[in-house]
Structures are given as C-alpha cells and as structure tokens.
Amino acid sequence: MGITNANKEIDVSKIDCDGIVKVTLGLSAAPDISSNPTDIVLVLDRSGSMTGSPLANMKEGAKTFIDIIDESTDSSQDGNIGSGSHIGIVSFASVAVADTGLITSTEDLKNAVDGLIAGGATNHADAFSKAIQLFDPASSNARVIIMFTDGKTTAGAPPAPVAAEARDAGIVIYCIGLLGDDGIDVEVLNDWATDPDASHVAVTPDEEELEDLFADLAADISKPGALDIVIDEEVNPDFSIVSINPPSKGTAEMVNSTTLQWKISELGVSGNEGASLEFFIKHIGQTSGKKLVNASITYSDKDGNKVIFPEPYVTVDCEKPVTPEKCPRPIDFKVEGCKDFAVIDLGDVYLESQGRILELNLTIKNVCPDKRVALGIILTEVDCYGKEYQRGLKTMTIPAHHYPGCRDIQVKCVKFVVPDDINVCGGTPGTMCGERKFKAQVIANTIDTDFRCCESVVNI
Numbered sequence: 001m002g003i004t005n006a007n008k009e010i011d012v013s014k015i016d017c018d019g020i021v022k023v024t025l026g027l028s029a030a031p032d033i034s035s036n037p038t039d040i041v042l043v044l045d046r047s048g049s050m051t052g053s054p055l056a057n058m059k060e061g062a063k064t065f066i067d068i069i070d071e072s073t074d075s076s077q078d079g080n081i082g083s084g085s086h087i088g089i090v091s092f093a094s095v096a097v098a099d100t101g102l103i104t105s106t107e108d109l110k111n112a113v114d115g116l117i118a119g120g121a122t123n124h125a126d127a128f129s130k131a132i133q134l135f136d137p138a139s140s141n142a143r144v145i146i147m148f149t150d151g152k153t154t155a156g157a158p159p160a161p162v163a164a165e166a167r168d169a170g171i172v173i174y175c176i177g178l179l180g181d182d183g184i185d186v187e188v189l190n191d192w193a194t195d196p197d198a199s200h201v202a203v204t205p206d207e208e209e210l211e212d213l214f215a216d217l218a219a220d221i222s223k224p225g226a227l228d229i230v231i232d233e234e235v236n237p238d239f240s241i242v243s244i245n246p247p248s249k250g251t252a253e254m255v256n257s258t259t260l261q262w263k264i265s266e267l268g269v270s271g272n273e274g275a276s277l278e279f280f281i282k283h284i285g286q287t288s289g290k291k292l293v294n295a296s297i298t299y300s301d302k303d304g305n306k307v308i309f310p311e312p313y314v315t316v317d318c319e320k321p322v323t324p325e326k327c328p329r330p331i332d333f334k335v336e337g338c339k340d341f342a343v344i345d346l347g348d349v350y351l352e353s354q355g356r357i358l359e360l361n362l363t364i365k366n367v368c369p370d371k372r373v374a375l376g377i378i379l380t381e382v383d384c385y386g387k388e389y390q391r392g393l394k395t396m397t398i399p400a401h402h403y404p405g406c407r408d409i410q411v412k413c414v415k416f417v418v419p420d421d422i423n424v425c426g427g428t429p430g431t432m433c434g435e436r437k438f439k440a441q442v443i444a445n446t447i448d449t450d451f452r453c454c455e456s457v458v459n460i
Helices: 051-072 106-114 123-133 159-170 186-192 207-223
Strands: 002-010 013-017 020-030 038-045 085-094 094-097 142-149 171-179 201-204 226-233 239-244 251-256 259-266 273-283 290-293 294-300 313-317 354-365 375-380 390-397 407-421 437-446
Touching: 002 294, 013 437, 020 226, 020 259, 038 051, 038 123, 051 085, 051 106, 051 142, 051 171, 051 207, 085 106, 085 123, 094 123, 094 259, 123 142, 123 159, 142 186, 159 171, 159 186, 171 186, 171 207, 186 201, 186 273, 201 207, 239 251, 259 273, 354 375, 375 407, 390 407
Parallel strands: 013 313, 038 085, 038 142, 142 171, 171 201
Antiparallel strands: 002 020, 020 273, 085 094, 226 259, 226 294, 239 273, 251 259, 290 313, 354 407, 375 390, 375 437
C-alpha cells in the first residue's frame, strides 16, 4: 500500500492579523503485505545441477525470504506469517511436488526447504502448474510466484504458456536465476516474469549471492511504504515561517521565509510507521479573510507513490481595533531658511501637576451584529494599606459592527492621566520612580435592543 495516510492540520481556525498558526504535517506508511494479504509460492529448483553448495545456498536464501515476510506481515519474527498472508513451497526436478500448502508456520516452511534433495531433470511447466494449483480461487489475497532455477527446461511441456496463464489470472511472477552449468537463458526468465523485467528478474553467477537476492526480493514484495521521501512545502505569501520543530523522523530545514523541505530516508519498512513535522507560521499580510495556509506542497519518493495532502484554511481578522480617544490635535509649524537653531512657540498648554499616562487595552467578547456597546472604565489607586482613591472614569460608545455573527471587539488606547502630586504610600510627592498600584473596573453593556414602544393612542 505504500503511504497509508497523509495529513495536514492547523491548531486554530481563526487568528488576528499578526497571529501565529501551528501547522502539522503527518505521514504513515506500511509494507504492502501487511495491509494487503498476499499468498506466495516459492518454486524451488532441486534438479541434479543443484547438487552440493548451490542447493545449500538456495535453501539459506529461501529461509531468509521466509523470515523477512514473517516480520513484514506483523512487525516481528514470531514464527508466524501474519495479516492473512501465506507462503507455500513447491519444488521441482523431473516433476514438481507441493511440499506444503499455503500455510503460516515458518517452522514448517523451513523444514520443507531443508528437506529438499537434488537430482533429476528440469520441468518448469509442471512447476508452474503445481504452484497455480496451490492458490485458492475464492481468496481475495494477492498472489505471487517466486520461480528459482539454475538451468534450461529439460523435461515436460514448454513452460511459457503456463507462465502466461498464471499472469493472465493476475498472479505476479518473479524469477531468480543462478547461471548454472547448462547455461540458463535470461531472456526466457524475462518472458516468464511479470513486466517490467528489471524489477521482476534477478540473476547471478555466484551462488553465494542467492541469499541476498532472496532478501532483496522479499523486501520488494513487502514493499516498504516509501523510500527517499522529499516533501517541499511553500506557504501562502501572506504568511512567513517563523520556526520548525525537529520532525519525529527524518530532517527538515527552512529554505527561505515561505518554504521548507522535509526529507525521510525510509518509512514503513518493516511495519506500520508514522512520522510528523510541526512548524509555525505568522500572518504578515494586511487583509482579512479566509486564507489557504499553503501555496503548494509536493511529495516524491523512490517508488513513485502519489500523495495528496489536505488544504487547511484559517480565517484572518485584520479589522482595526476601536480607538475611542483621538490623539491631541497636532500643532503645525515649519522651519525656513539656513538656520541651525530655531525657537518654536507651541502656544499654551496647561498642566495642573506632573503626571503619568496609563494606556489600557481590552477585548469585549461576543459582541453581536448591529449592537452598540456602552463601555465604562473606573480607575482607582490602592495605597499601602489597601485603601482606594478615585483616579478617573472613562465612558464611551463602541460603534456597532455588521459581520454576520457575534465576534470579539478589541478596544485600544483608553488613556488616563494620573497626577503625581500625591503619593498614597507616603513617599515624596512629584517623583515618578515609586511603585504605584491601581485597579480598573470595566462595565460594558449593549445599548441597542429589540424593544420598541407602542404608538400612543388618545381617545377624546
């Protein structure tokens, strides 16, 4: 199955104009055989030319194959082919024999392999026929034949039509060839095997390489979820990548402010496996609206798996906050001529005492459409003994919004001028370095309601 799941999600659905979003990319993969049960028949040549070390090396290769499939089906070598898959053994010389049926016990399979004795001619057609007969026509499992041989056909009918019959029935055929004394014909193996030949036929002149060939074939059949994964993520230009957490598997790096690349060498090689990457993006645009998080995301791997990630959106609110108090009216002036010193008279400014300016910001929650809000803020100062002193009252009307649903309204820049002519804790009046404690009480009520007065009726 390769990649079994690809996901992309964000931690929030709505942010302010300069808000940050956590993005999580997720992948999971599994060997194909663990998700798609497969019945495999090992068809092993035990003709006379296999006598001695060729037979011994073939047996080691077959048993290694069995162990790899065992682990791939259930993530452990527990002596049992799992996930609904099976393996059967057919051996052949002058005639073919089903040494086992399609079974799950690795011990019984290995015992059957160890019991093979070389001798006789080479009947490939009978070998293919016996292998086909092992499969249950009613089973929905995938079907695979592994044909191992070291020589040309010397007995029985031509094998090519029988191999073609198997392929036409949906059986995948792999061929492993040992270049023996009687000169195996690689083209014949290519003819028997499922296309493409490059991934379904392997030959060697060295019998000591047989174990590696069987191991490689088992890995191919179990199909690691993905190898050499590369994910290139480019975020929407209205966002900027601010940080990347180390991924749970592989490596990730920021290419530029809007692009990152995540690489994983392998995923799901011997069992179900997941990987995730978290990164953070900040909205840098100036407009509100529902925005796609990424501009593009591409996936590639060695096996050509096709992966599509979800495309999450986030709602961005760039509405300017309410500023109930305007800044003081500016006094315009200009400096003319070649003067390196100028005196400007800004007019009269009246101060009763030295003071501090406190700027208070707040958010009014869940303000519904077309409703004005009356806002009041009472500021008091608390002395060292807990006694409160009035420092000011601000009242204002927050204009109504016309969005379709209730929303939070930011109110910024509510300013109080706090005189320093007194010090409530007994310090020196007029200084600005002492600690002062304040309390702010906020009152907010909706002004507009659905109440309507009845029309007056006067009867005379």
